[in-house]
Amino acid sequence: MLSRRKFVYEIPLYIMLAPAVVLVLVYAYTPMLGIVMAFQRVLPGKGLFGSPWTGWENFIFVMEMPTILQVVWNTIRIAGLKAVAGVVVPVTVALMLNNVTSRAFKRTVQTIIYVPHFLSWVIVAGILVDILSPSEGVVNRLLGVVGIDPIFFLGDDQVFPWTMVTTDVWKSFGFGTIIYLAALTDIDPTLYEAAVMDGATRGQQTWYITLPGISGTIIMLSTLSLGNILNAGFDQIFNLYSPLVYSTGDIIDTLVYRTGIMNNQYGVATAVGLLKSVVSLLLIGAAYKAAAKWADYRIF
Amino acid sequence: MNERIVKLPFFENLVNLAVLALLAVVCIFPILHILSLSLSSATAAASGRVTLWPVEFTTESYRFVLENPAFLKSFGVSLLRVLVGVPVNMIFTILVAYPLSRTKAEFRGRDFFVWFFLVTVLFSGGLIPWYMVIRQTGLIDSFWALIIPGALPVFNVILLANSFRSIPKELQEAAAMDGAGHWTILVKILLPLSLPVLATVTLFVAVSHWNAWFDGLILMNSPAKYPLQSYLQTIVVNPDPRMLTERDLALLKIISNRTTRAAQIFIAMLPILMVYPFLQRYFTTGIKLGSVKG
Numbered sequence: 001m002l003s004r005r006k007f008v009y010e011i012p013l014y015i016m017l018a019p020a021v022v023l024v025l026v027y028a029y030t031p032m033l034g035i036v037m038a039f040q041r042v043l044p045g046k047g048l049f050g051s052p053w054t055g056w057e058n059f060i061f062v063m064e065m066p067t068i069l070q071v072v073w074n075t076i077r078i079a080g081l082k083a084v085a086g087v088v089v090p091v092t093v094a095l096m097l098n099n100v101t102s103r104a105f106k107r108t109v110q111t112i113i114y115v116p117h118f119l120s121w122v123i124v125a126g127i128l129v130d131i132l133s134p135s136e137g138v139v140n141r142l143l144g145v146v147g148i149d150p151i152f153f154l155g156d157d158q159v160f161p162w163t164m165v166t167t168d169v170w171k172s173f174g175f176g177t178i179i180y181l182a183a184l185t186d187i188d189p190t191l192y193e194a195a196v197m198d199g200a201t202r203g204q205q206t207w208y209i210t211l212p213g214i215s216g217t218i219i220m221l222s223t224l225s226l227g228n229i230l231n232a233g234f235d236q237i238f239n240l241y242s243p244l245v246y247s248t249g250d251i252i253d254t255l256v257y258r259t260g261i262m263n264n265q266y267g268v269a270t271a272v273g274l275l276k277s278v279v280s281l282l283l284i285g286a287a288y289k290a291a292a293k294w295a296d297y298r299i300f
Numbered sequence: 301m302n303e304r305i306v307k308l309p310f311f312e313n314l315v316n317l318a319v320l321a322l323l324a325v326v327c328i329f330p331i332l333h334i335l336s337l338s339l340s341s342a343t344a345a346a347s348g349r350v351t352l353w354p355v356e357f358t359t360e361s362y363r364f365v366l367e368n369p370a371f372l373k374s375f376g377v378s379l380l381r382v383l384v385g386v387p388v389n390m391i392f393t394i395l396v397a398y399p400l401s402r403t404k405a406e407f408r409g410r411d412f413f414v415w416f417f418l419v420t421v422l423f424s425g426g427l428i429p430w431y432m433v434i435r436q437t438g439l440i441d442s443f444w445a446l447i448i449p450g451a452l453p454v455f456n457v458i459l460l461a462n463s464f465r466s467i468p469k470e471l472q473e474a475a476a477m478d479g480a481g482h483w484t485i486l487v488k489i490l491l492p493l494s495l496p497v498l499a500t501v502t503l504f505v506a507v508s509h510w511n512a513w514f515d516g517l518i519l520m521n522s523p524a525k526y527p528l529q530s531y532l533q534t535i536v537v538n539p540d541p542r543m544l545t546e547r548d549l550a551l552l553k554i555i556s557n558r559t560t561r562a563a564q565i566f567i568a569m570l571p572i573l574m575v576y577p578f579l580q581r582y583f584t585t586g587i588k589l590g591s592v593k594g
Contacts, residue, residue: 006408012482013399013407020396020452021416027433027449028420034429093323099308099316112324114580115331118572120511122529126536126565127330130337130558138333141348174327202308235514239537253427260428261518273426281423 038274042266051267058271067250074161075251078232081165083225087218089169090176095210097177098184113174124171125239129154132163160245168236179221180214187213223291227284230276252276331569338362338562345559361563371564373524374531377443378510381527385447385509390502392452393460398486400457401464421454434519445519446512446527453508456501463497464490500582503575510571528568536561 038058040051062068093113100106116124131137132153140150153163191209200208234253241249252272260269308316332352337345341356349355365371396417404410424430430449439445472485480488491498516530523534572579 010407010409013402013409016395016482017399017413020392021413023392023448023451024417024420026437027430028424030433031425031429032423034425034432037429037432093320096316096320099313100320101313105317105320109320109324111580113327115573115576116327118507118511118576118579119569120513120529122511122513122533122537123565123569126532126561127334129537130561131330131333136346136348136558138348138351141351170327238514239533256427261431266428266432270426270428273428277423277426284422 035270035274035277037267038271040267042270044264054267058267059275061268062271062275067246067255070247071250071252071255074248075230075232075253078161078164078237078249078251079229081161082168082233083222083228085165085169086172086176086225087222089173091180091214091218093173094177094180094184094214095206097181098210110174110177113177115174116171117175119171121171121235121239124167125236128167128240154240155242155244157245157248160241160249164233164236164240164249167240168233171236180217183214183217184210220291223287226287226290227280229283230280334562335566337559338566340559342559345562361559362567364560365563365567370523370531371528374526374528375567377516377525378528380443381446381512382506382509386502386506388447388451389453389456389505389509390498393456393501393505394486394491396452396457397460397464398482398490401461401490417452417454417457431518440519441521441525443525446509446515450512450515453505456504460494460497460501463494467493496582499578503579503582506575507572507579532564532568536564 036049037051039053039055041054041057043051097106097109100109131139134140134150134152134155139153143149143151151159153159187210191213192205195205195209230252232251232253234251234257237249237251238254238257241254253276256269256272256276259265259272329352333350336350336352336354338361339354339357339359340350341358341360344350344355399407400410400414400417402410425433434440434445434449439448467490471489475485475489511529512527513529513533516525516527517533520526520530523531526534
């Protein structure tokens with residue numbers, strides 16, 4: 001009787017959830033079933049289960065792609081460099097901002113450095129293609145003033161990965177500093193007072209109070225970024241790469257796009273996507289476990 | 301405010317300020333440069349004389365862009381996308397956030413549904429199956445392909461559910477005593493008390509709709525249905541000569557491709573720059589609220 005009344009009480013909750021549940025079933029769960037395409041030779045118009053099954057054929061095809069190892073390595077390299085820069089730069093900038101006495105100056109700098117975060121990669125790519133051009137771009141013109149030869153930032157395969165890391169930092173470091181600034185304000189100020197009493201220098205204060213104070217945040221964010229090691233930033237690379245830089249700049253996601261959407265090899269593209277999803281999931285799981293463990297160490 | 305401000309020695313303070321100022325310049329310079337280019341003459345742009353200030357000032361590029369029907373059309377698609385997409389996203393977000401913000405005693409299915417939605421963040425079928433499902437549901441080449449498949453942003457649900465949870469239970473219990481049901485509690489108590497978070501989420505959603513480009517690019521067959529960012533992707537970033545009309549080719553002789561590209565980029569980021577003061581005010585609050593554990 002009680003249980004029934006409880007159910008009646010819960011009915012509106014189910015009504016609220018219903019549309020979203022249908023939506024998610026169709027557009028998120030059905031595509032998960034679609035991974036069976038990884039084991040099929042997908043024929044147009046045959047539907048999900050009408051195409052012939054081919055076992056591991058697509059996966060073997062992927063393994064035998066001449067560029068596959070290079071592409072995986074490119075992905076890990078770019079994503080790894082971005083992850084490191086994505087911690088070091090925001091932490092440094094947050095520490096620097098923390099030393100600024102003038103509120104107006106601090107606020108102005110913050111206001112400006114957050115802007116790029118809100119622009120899409122299409123817009124940023126449009127800007128970069130123009131300013132990084134070796135012939136007419138303003139960056140190479142300014143480098144010319146100090147006597148540096150034009151650099152083909154987007155067309156030289158030795159430079160391209162570094163261009164990706166730098167421009168990614170340009171777009172996101174400002175936003176990253178917000179989190180670290182918030183962590184800095186949580187540090188107990190009496191710790192500093194005590195340290196000053198004991199004659200600690202500023203360097204010692206940073207090393208023994210500030211950095212340990214935000215290390216929880218640093219560890220958590222870096223560990224979680226491990227789950228993203230196979231995401232080197234499709235939006236950015238897709239909009240900036242070209243066949244000239246495939247050797248160092250082609251990543252898993254762009255490969256999936258070209259194989260699947262442009263060459264219509266649905267089965268193969270799905271197989272690559274599936275491999276990526278599984279590895280990412282394992283890494284995310286491991287990362288969360290590690291983060292929890294580190295967090296526990298920090299709390300107790 | 302328990303912000304600690306260390307007084308740096310004079311010289312170090314100067315270096316610190318200079319480096320920060322330089323960073324700010326590096327962030328804003330490309331944007332100002334594009335603006336100057338878009339307002340300069342084609343010859344000035346081509347001869348590399350434009351840096352931070354328009355040279356041979358002209359608004360010709362803007363006139364060309366704003367008279368281009370394809371550009372205006374895609375601008376309209378983007379505008380419509382924001383106007384329709386934001387309310388749809390908000391309704392879905394609110395309707396899911398409420399049940400998930402209840403305690404387990406109030407809603408026995410809570411944990412199941414939390415995982416039901418969370419799984420979609422952790423695992424996805426990948427690009428191709430997603431594309432196939434959208435095709436099967438008949439949305440290819442339809443405006444609704446830009447609205448429906450992404451109607452539930454799970455991250456925003458978490459943000460809003462956390463905010464609902466931080467509202468004192470006593471208020472809701474008192475209302476329930478007076479016979480208020482779930483709908484009344486949601487509409488009369490939780491929503492009015494969550495206005496700052498709702499504003500944050502609305503802005504986030506609007507910006508992400510305005511900035512989205514990939515779905516338009518692959519889900520629309522005809523470029524006439526592209527939202528602005530997808531259109532720019534094909535015109536500015538990845539120029540496809542087939543997209544140029546005869547009119548474009550004739551006009552390009554007068555004004556350079558470069559200044560018109562700059563004008564298009566600037567127009568596309570203008571709405572973002574216009575809401576930026578609000579974005580900045582709200583997103584810090586938003587981030588902090590999102591990290592509040594329930």
